[in-house]
Amino acid sequence: MINPIWLDTFVTLVETGNFTRTAEQRFMTQPGVSQHLKKLEEACQCKLVVRLGKGIQLTEQGQRVYHYAKNQQATEQNFIASLKFDAPFEGECVVACSGAIAQRIYPALLALQKQHDALNIHVEVAPRRTILSGIANNTLELGIVTNQPESEDIHSEYLGEEALGLILPRSLPDTVETSVLKDVINRLGLINHPDAMHYLQRYFNDCGELELAKVNPNKLPHAGYINQLSQILLPVSEGLGYTVLPTSTLEFVSFADKLTVYKAKNEVTEPLYTVQTRHSALPARYQAVKQTISQVLR
Template sequence: MINPIWLDTFITLVEAGNFTRTAEQRFMTQPGVSQHIKKLEDVCNCELVIRLGKGIQLTEQGQRVYHYAKSQQAQAQDFIASLKFDASYEGKCVVACSGAIAQRIYPALISLQKQHSALNIHVEVAPRRTILSGIANNTLELGIVTNMPDTKDVQSEYLGEEPLGLILPRALLGSDLATSDNAKSADVGLQKADDDLQKADGSIKNVVTTLGLINHPDAMHYVQRYFNDCGEADLASINPNQLHHTGYINQLSQILLPVSEGLGFTVLPTSTLNFVSFAEKLAVYQAKNDVTEPLYSVQTPHSTLPARYEIVKKKISQVLGSDSAPTIRN
């Protein structure tokens, strides 16, 4: 087994670039640093470092030993972190969720980490099936998904609702709605948009079938749910699989861009409008019924999350509970 102290000295030498700075950072003498490197070379049975004046150059073997040493260092740090099971504000927390949910919760999680710098927040954007698979296989500890999972491999807890919106280009709805009017409330602006839709086209069905769909990874699921639950027979009669597609993108931040330019419509959580700079070029159709998707936190059943996860989970619940009706900018 390679002495981990020698490996730590070698890592410092590689990253510091010379023996003098390594000795200073390790609180050692330069001969002591040289001795560690010599012992490491002896056990590896090869030369690791070539001295070049005041600097160094790694041999090919030295580069491989450096990568090995870094991996051992990271593994040790992860192991120590895993032992801090009950440290409420310390350790790594990985939360997997959709891009729309990430936009809503990430600022609050960053604020939490700023208050407790020993927390290490990781947010992974992933589709629902990947999150559920990760929980079932114990490769994820906490996820957020829409709709309650129908499986015994996952424990779920209700968090709140995700409002969905049928989002249209505002320019389609009349020139008086094409520009932002700060004096209008969102509700007034959207209601006026719907009035113009009825005057111009007679039905929302004509609009969506003419425009075509800006497709994205969750589009078909969202469209099907919206058409089924919005309470309007015109939309319920449309087969989403027969809609023509006028574009596709898998980056949430860009999905609404082609809609704003009049190239199509899409269905997304309405919270996404709070995160684009061109929201004044978009309109949300106001159907008879509000359409929402329930949100659930998911974790491995019959297991207790580390204390730090409970703090993160509580913060997420506060955000999603208070953001059930997001602000739509005009």
Template sequence: MLNPKYLKTFTTLAETGSFTKTAEQLFMTQPGVSQHVKKLEQSCECELLVRLGKGIELTEQGRQVYHYAREDETRQQQFLEQLKFDEPHQGRCTLACSGAVALRIYPGLTALQAKHPELAIHLEVAPRHRIVESLKQGVIDIGIVTNTPADDSLSADYLAEEVLHLFLPATITDFTTINTTLNQLGLVDHPDAAHYLQLYCNHSGEDSLASLEVAKLKRSGYVNQLSQILLPVSAGVGFTVLPASVEKHAGHGSNIAVYPAASTVSEPLYLVRSRHRNLPARFAGVSEVIKAAFNSAKSINGKPQWI
């Protein structure tokens, strides 16, 4: 049987990549960390990591041991939660969503945690596919995604429609040849850019955009930090498509323009969780905060729209 203490040391080392940081986090000495790793390797009968100067790299066996340890830790956490009295304002809540949604819900979640300090809210920004996989594996408790997952093990509650905007430099004032303009500017790419742009083109109500070949479009750059994606657009070096709500957090104001599409383009958002797991009472408050963030949205065509 693998020693839990050695596994904890090893997973911390794998995540920090540093013997020094691991020793500091676990209140150990560096030789103590090395000794734990050595004993774990002896138990596993294989090498788990390679030292690279001041850093490390896990071997294939090391990666397997790391994933095993993390899964075991999750199982133990869930088991301990089941043994505790179900307090409505105490315990750990893990959730994941897109960066744009995080901007919307995190202020309310922070206020909830400030009101109930025994709550520990862990919010991760992640792409849709990783959120779904994390839910199925039990790594997170709830997630917010676009489109209902095609998996019977998950349940989804509709939240709102997320409006998408095509953002252009403010210097662009002639929209009569929008396809030519977009090809000249180039797309400021980001993890969801191709998906958003294709969705926008398909549902904008304009034939010119519907014929745009997204895959062949020039890319003028790539940014994976949500708060920075509109910066190159404001500087006039490209265009992009993002949820409308991002604009007020970006702070570029008069330097960007929104293309006036014939039809409003949006996609649905769903609150998703495991169908067969009864969430602890504390998630009632968390869900209320999330839903409240969307209840203030405007209603278009009978559906609440977050803009």
């Protein structure tokens, strides 16, 4: 790599055409200017100037090195300027969240992107542990998770609540005795998915049904498994099982009329939080994204 200090001295020498003025502008001695020129010629392995008294004339190689040095200066200046540039509606924004949250926020984020076509929004569906790991490792800038994280490296802000529902085939009533419901879920079997155990435990603990609170989700029979959010409710609609999901997912399936949500004593919700690294501020373009998400989820 060519020493950038030698290149800067060379550019000044070419533009002043004089060793004395170069030394003055660079706050150097004339021998120091000559030394930089000598080292630059040695690095380039060619003669760059012809001395004409106190002036100079560039060789062909010298002209090429001068243009190269000017390009390097311009590239560096542009790069430094880019570090200070933080437009509120320009650049890439990556948001990581669950599939259920993505269904709710993506239409609004697309509308925001449509208003500001220089904004490039990516929504990445990922489980909670992956999101928190990405924030902690600085590979993600903004995430949405359920339950407030305890890590000191992560800053979180409360967004709102996400309602959970025990979703059954429409052929079953939405209100039954708890003892009957236990028989139903044992007979049908769980349509399992990546968040099913977590959702089930939360639902049984918070729904206000004492008999369900005693149930161990890990011992319930399963009727199937799928990790695609858009397909989890399909087997339920066909009477092949039940599941627990955010109730908002019912708004995004075409067969919602084949499903019913059990009416428990208590509404079951999970708190939602935005998460970001604690040690650095988000770029300005994320502010509109966060505001849009907040409007949808509150």
